[in-house]
Amino acid sequence: MTEFDVVIIGGGPAGMAAALGARKKGVSVAILERDTRLGGILNQCIHNGFGLHYFGEELTGPEYAARFSKQVKEDGGISVFLEAMVLSLSEDKIVRAVSPTEGYLEIKAKAIVLAMGCRERSSGAIALAGTRPAGIYTAGAAQRLSNISGCLVGKEVVILGSGDIGLIMARRMTAEGAKVKLVMEIMPFSSGLKRNIVQCLNDFDIPLRYSTTVTRVEGKNRLTGVYIAPVDEKLRPDLSKEEFIPCDTLLLSVGLIPENDLLTGTSVAISPITKGAVVDEHRQTSLAGVFSAGNVLHVHDLVDNVSEEALIAGEAAALYALGELKGDRSFAVEPSGGVRYALPQRITAAEGKVKIYFRVDKVYKGRTVAVTSLGEVVKRKKTAVMAPGEMQNVEIDASLLKGDVKIFLEEQ
Amino acid sequence: MNTTCIMCPIGCALSVKEEGGAVVVSGNGCMRGQKYGISEFTCPMRVVTTLIKGAAGGVVSVKTKEPIPKSLVPAALKEAAAFRLQKSVHTGEVVIEDVAGSGVPFVATAEFEAK
Ligand SMILES: Cc1cc2nc3c(=O)[nH]c(=O)nc-3n(C[C@H](O)[C@H](O)[C@H](O)COP(=O)(O)OP(=O)(O)OC[C@H]3O[C@@H](n4cnc5c(N)ncnc54)[C@H](O)[C@@H]3O)c2cc1C
Ligand code: SF4
Numbered sequence: 001m002t003e004f005d006v007v008i009i010g011g012g013p014a015g016m017a018a019a020l021g022a023r024k025k026g027v028s029v030a031i032l033e034r035d036t037r038l039g040g041i042l043n044q045c046i047h048n049g050f051g052l053h054y055f056g057e058e059l060t061g062p063e064y065a066a067r068f069s070k071q072v073k074e075d076g077g078i079s080v081f082l083e084a085m086v087l088s089l090s091e092d093k094i095v096r097a098v099s100p101t102e103g104y105l106e107i108k109a110k111a112i113v114l115a116m117g118c119r120e121r122s123s124g125a126i127a128l129a130g131t132r133p134a135g136i137y138t139a140g141a142a143q144r145l146s147n148i149s150g151c152l153v154g155k156e157v158v159i160l161g162s163g164d165i166g167l168i169m170a171r172r173m174t175a176e177g178a179k180v181k182l183v184m185e186i187m188p189f190s191s192g193l194k195r196n197i198v199q200c201l202n203d204f205d206i207p208l209r210y211s212t213t214v215t216r217v218e219g220k221n222r223l224t225g226v227y228i229a230p231v232d233e234k235l236r237p238d239l240s241k242e243e244f245i246p247c248d249t250l251l252l253s254v255g256l257i258p259e260n261d262l263l264t265g266t267s268v269a270i271s272p273i274t275k276g277a278v279v280d281e282h283r284q285t286s287l288a289g290v291f292s293a294g295n296v297l298h299v300h301d302l303v304d305n306v307s308e309e310a311l312i313a314g315e316a317a318a319l320y321a322l323g324e325l326k327g328d329r330s331f332a333v334e335p336s337g338g339v340r341y342a343l344p345q346r347i348t349a350a351e352g353k354v355k356i357y358f359r360v361d362k363v364y365k366g367r368t369v370a371v372t373s374l375g376e377v378v379k380r381k382k383t384a385v386m387a388p389g390e391m392q393n394v395e396i397d398a399s400l401l402k403g404d405v406k407i408f409l410e411e412q
Numbered sequence: 413m414n415t416t417c418i419m420c421p422i423g424c425a426l427s428v429k430e431e432g433g434a435v436v437v438s439g440n441g442c443m444r445g446q447k448y449g450i451s452e453f454t455c456p457m458r459v460v461t462t463l464i465k466g467a468a469g470g471v472v473s474v475k476t477k478e479p480i481p482k483s484l485v486p487a488a489l490k491e492a493a494a495f496r497l498q499k500s501v502h503t504g505e506v507v508i509e510d511v512a513g514s515g516v517p518f519v520a521t522a523e524f525e526a527k
């Protein structure tokens with residue numbers, strides 16, 4: 001059986017950065033990627049705005065991916081298996097995959113990094129009522145068809161969900177000559193970046209309606225239109241105000257789910273909130289030697305954070321493979337009071353800095369984030385504004401921790 | 413003109429107008445919003461990213477090398493849509509020179525192999 005110190009599943013930005021992180025410790029590394037090239041979802045994100053934090057300049061998705069794939073290639077110590085679809089992984093760290101060139105592959109790893117990314121919630125996942133005509137796509141599927149295959153999926157478009165992928169696709173479809181009639185958001189605020197609302201919608205006079213949803217779709221073979229209605233505070237549609245909008249295409253941008261199906265049958269614990277693994281600050285899961293990073297761990301809005309997180313996971317996986325990863329203790333990190341989730345969920349280090357990433361449950365202005373350990377404040381950070389769509393972080397000093405950690409927004 | 417400041421997540425609603433020869437911004441929470449409001453009012457600039465088709469199939473992603481005036485964006489998109497790329501290009505290579513009279517070129521943001 002082929003053996004590697006560190007095996008990485010997925011060759012997107014998370015997988016590539018994890019590989020480079022592991023190589024810092026000189027171990028042998030393999031990346032298994034099911035696509036024909038490295039880069040993951042970045043290959044289809046042709047707009048710019050990536051890498052401002054990591055590289056200090058604005059790159060497009062393919063450019064950002066190319067920076068990393070070049071480093072992976074030049075490193076020389078990373079074996080890349082393309083078109084290699086991982087089918088399963090076992091508790092004793094044997095990874096099974098198939099590829100057209102290698103056939104059936106069994107690889108023994110000393111440590112594994114999960115970097116499979118996420119997938120989009122579909123019409124089934126949001127229980128869309130009505131017929132099942134052609135013309136309903138997730139925004140990401142439409143993005144792939146447009147940007148990789150060069151196909152325009154429709155001419156008269158309505159978009160449900162104001163997540164960034166939906167906003168970006170509104171501009172993309174307009175650029176290709178389609179008419180984007182409306183973007184709808186069920187919440188009273190957008191989960192997308194302000195910049196995308198201005199530059200993808202306002203610049204092209206595309207209307208955005210908050211607190212509105214699709215109630216049903218119509219069309220036999222091809223979509224002919226959607227019914228929409230405003231919703232109340234409990235998100236229940238007011239059917240007396242239902243309105244018909246003719247269109248041939250509905251794009252759904254209603255959220256992403258980490259792609260963790262491979263973990264079924266393993267002892268890796270999954271968080272019900274993030275839908276990703278529960279990890280410590282090294283991004284080590286509850287199964288020792290298995291690490292997780294990027295969108296498969298929790299959904300990120302900035303690829304820069306993905307790269308940063310994966311470097312940590314890759315380096316730690318290498319240390320584990322070498323038998324050098326330390327874990328002195330294990331304190332739980334518990335979110336409350338406005339903080340929806342915090343990651344890592346456990347801290348094992350007794351010293352050094354640990355960055356805690358978190359998301360809030362709604363928009364907050366002028367609030368202070370507090371981190372306490374056994375009731376004692378270890379860090380406070382005042383923020384101007386926090387929105388659920390923008391991941392926040394606060395850095396703490398691990399040597400100050402005496403027990404379990406709480407993170408919350410202080411009462412005003 | 414009414415717009416939203418994009419310089420930080422607060423997203424102040426800005427109102428910009430000309431008063432006695434000077435551009436006046438209101439609604440901004442800080443000075444960055446004033447600067448942004450003035451530039452959006454006088455000469456808003458955008459980096460345009462889009463796709464260009466290969467003459468024998470395939471697509472390559474491109475961007476304007478520098479931001480161009482927002483008023484030229486529709487013309488830039490039309491030019492890109494009508495263009496057919498005849499040759500292979502590397503990342504960073506010029507695909508169309510002088511986009512919509514802006515003086516700025518479209519450069520490839522990925523590798524493209526002509527069929
Ligand atoms: C459709 C879509 C569009 C997006 N658009 C934007 C955007 O416009 N701007 C932005 O900032 N962020 C965007 N994101 C977020 C973006 O995904 C992240 O910033 C970043 O790309 C995540 O990196 P990753 O490596 O974790 O995941 P990915 O980039 O998704 O990479 C995961 C890789 O793992 C591979 N893989 C999965 N399962 C297996 C398996 N079983 N075997 C082998 N390989 C496997 C996949 O093929 C893929 O290459 C988008 C996400 C999605 C889903
Ligand atoms: S004006 Fe200042 S505070 Fe308001 S959104 Fe712009 S940068 Fe933020």
